Amino acid sequence: MRALSYEETQNALTAHGLDQPRGIGFAFLDPARNVFYDWHTHEYHQLIYAVDGPTQIETEAGRYILPQGRAAWIPAGARHRTLITAAVGVSLYFSPTAVADPTARVKILAASPLMREMIVFSARWGLGAPQKDVLLATSFLQTLALLCGQWLESELPLFLPGATHPPIRRAMDYAASDLSAATQTGALAAAGLSERSFRRLFARDTGLTWQSWLGQARIMMAMGLLSEGRRVTEVAAEVGYSSLSAFAKAFAQLAGEGPSQFRHRHSAAAKPEVS
Numbered sequence: 503m504r505a506l507s508y509e510e511t512q513n514a515l516t517a518h519g520l521d522q523p524r525g526i527g528f529a530f531l532d533p534a535r536n537v538f539y540d541w542h543t544h545e546y547h548q549l550i551y552a553v554d555g556p557t558q559i560e561t562e563a564g565r566y567i568l569p570q571g572r573a574a575w576i577p578a579g580a581r582h583r584t585l586i587t588a589a590v591g592v593s594l595y596f597s598p599t600a601v602a603d604p605t606a607r608v609k610i611l612a613a614s615p616l617m618r619e620m621i622v623f624s625a626r627w628g629l630g631a632p633q634k635d636v637l638l639a640t641s642f643l644q645t646l647a648l649l650c651g652q653w654l655e656s657e658l659p660l661f662l663p664g665a666t667h668p669p670i671r672r673a674m675d676y677a678a679s680d681l682s683a684a685t686q687t688g689a690l691a692a693a694g695l696s697e698r699s700f701r702r703l704f705a706r707d708t709g710l711t712w713q714s715w716l717g718q719a720r721i722m723m724a725m726g727l728l729s730e731g732r733r734v735t736e737v738a739a740e741v742g743y744s745s746l747s748a749f750a751k752a753f754a755q756l757a758g759e760g761p762s763q764f765r766h767r768h769s770a771a772a773k774p775e776v777s
Contacts, residue, residue, distance in 0.1 A: 503536050503537070503538060503585075503679045504536060504537050504538070505537075505538040505540070505675075506537060506538060506539055506540050507540060508540045508541070508542075510540070511539045511540040511541075511542050512542065514534075514539065515542060515544060518530065518593075520544040520545070520546060520595065521544075525597065525640070526596065526597055526640055526643045526644060526647065527546065527594065527595050527596040527597055527600060527643050527647070528594075528595055528627055528628050528643075529592060529593060529594040529595065529621070529624040529625045529626075529627055529628060530592070530593060530625060530628040531590060531591070531592055531625050532586060532590075532591045532592070532593050534586045535586065535587070536586070536587060536679075537585075537586045538583065538584075538585050538586075538675065539583050539584045539585075539586070540583055541581060541582070541583045542581070542582070542583065543579055543580065543581050543582075544578065544595075545578055545579070545598060546578055546595035546596060546597060546598070547575070547576070547577055547578045547595065547596040547597075547598065547600070547601055547604055547650075548574075548575070548576040548593060548594070548595055548596075549573060549574070549575055549576075549593075549594040549595075549596070549621065549650065550568065550573060550574045550576070550584075550591055550592070550593050550594075551572075551573045551591065551592045551594070551613065551617075551618060551621040551622065552568050552569065552570050552571065552572055552573070552574075552591050553570070553590040553591060553592060553622070554570055554590050556568060556569050556570060556587055556723060556726075557574070557584065557585060557586055557587060557591055558584070558585040558678050559574055559576065559582055559583075559584050559585075559608055560582060560583050560584075560585070560664060561580060561581065561582045561607070561608055561664070562581060562664065563607075563661075563663075563664060564661055564662050564663045564664035565661070565662045565663075565664055565674065565678070565719075566608050566609075566610050566660060566661055566662075567610070567660040567661075567662070567719065567722045567723055567726065568610055568660070568726070569660070569723055569725075569726025569727055569729075569730075570726070570727065570730065571613060571618070571726070571727075571729070571730040572610055572611065572612065572613050572658065572660075572726050572729070573610070573611040573612075573613040573617060573618075573621065573653070574608065574609070574610050574611065575604075575605065575608065575650075575653075575654060576608050577604050577605060577606055577607065577608070578598045578604070580606075580607065580608060582608065585675070585678050585679070587679070592621050592622055592624070592625050594621055594624055594625075594646070596643070596646075596647050596650070600643070600644070600647040601647045601650045601651065602648075602651050603651060604650075604654070605654050609654060609657045610657065610658045610660040610661075610726075611653055611654070611656050611657060611658065612656040612657075612658055612729065612768075613653075614653070614656070616649075617649070617653055620642075620645075620646050620649070621646075623642070624642065624643065624646060627639040627642075627643070658725065658726065658729070659722075659725075660722045660723075660725060660726060661722075662715065662718060662719055662722065663707075663708040663709060663710065663715070664707075664708075665704070665707040665708060666707055667703050667706075667707055669694055669695050669700070669703065670693060670700075670703050670704055670707050670708075672692045672693050672694070673689040673690075673692045673693040673700070673704070673712070674715075675692070676688055676689055676691075676692035677689060677716055677719065678719075681716070681719055681720050681723055681741060681742060682720070682739075682740060682741055682742035683742070684716055684742070686712055686713070689712060700712070717752055717756075718756060720741040720742050720743070720752075721741070721752055721753050721756045721757065722756075723741050724737050724738070724740075724741045724749070724753060724761065725757065725764065725768075727740065727741070728761055728764055728765040728768065729764075729765075729768040731765065732765075734746070734749075734750075734761045734762055734765060737761070738750075738761075749761065
């Protein structure tokens with residue numbers, strides 16, 4: 503995992519054209535892999551779609567988990583940093599006035615089939631797209647912006663409390679890079695703290711123990727995967743549970759229902775409506 507400095511992050515924003523908002527918007531496939539962008543803001547609203555792997559977004563309030571097949575809304579001016587894993591993601595940017603009544607905070611969205619297809623399709627219109635495509639691109643992006651008003655109501659509860667102490671943030675970054683393999687031993691090494699100091703600072707920052715925080719992170723990732731219709735046994739292994747019964751118990755404690763029931767309810771809700 504490569505952590506970009508503030509200067510490197512700003513250079514990346516400039517390369518993508520985010521320092522000079524113009525037009526209704528644009529989109530691109532993010533070429534970054536296993537990269538942690540430093541804290542930054544931009545004048546565009548951003549809609550990220552995770553095509554084939556998870557991403558995480560951190561704000562001052564905490565961390566948002568973006569599983570594969572879900573989308574994240576980052577409003578213009580929101581200070582954040584983003585962890586891009588070894589996955590493909592599409593970033594779509596809207597001018598500040600393009601979306602009516604945008605929310606003032608980051609949200610993880612359910613991503614209906616229509617949303618997914620439209621976001622991926624929009625990736626052909628980056629900055630400097632052929633002039634002949636301008637009218638089509640503008641019309642398409644205007645429609646997408648109007649639909650965002652509805653999509654922002656489909657929030658998923660994939661949020662974790664953050665930390666103010668740099669050592670605790672390092673431990674969280676370590677876990678975020680591979681939730682299934684993260685351990686307390688690895689977290690202590692990343693934080694550079696004794697176990698006693700680590701436990702004290704972690705509880706002070708988050709109100710949780712390390713194991714509770716990690717368990718919540720894993721279950722939240724599982725929620726996103728199950729919403730895609732993935733099999734329960736497959737998801738349990740992917741988020742770090744070797745015991746299916748332990749996974750089901752932990753999932754029910756956090757979600758209020760078993761993983762099979764959650765999978766059925768949310769994957770059914772994601773199917774396109776027929777009128």
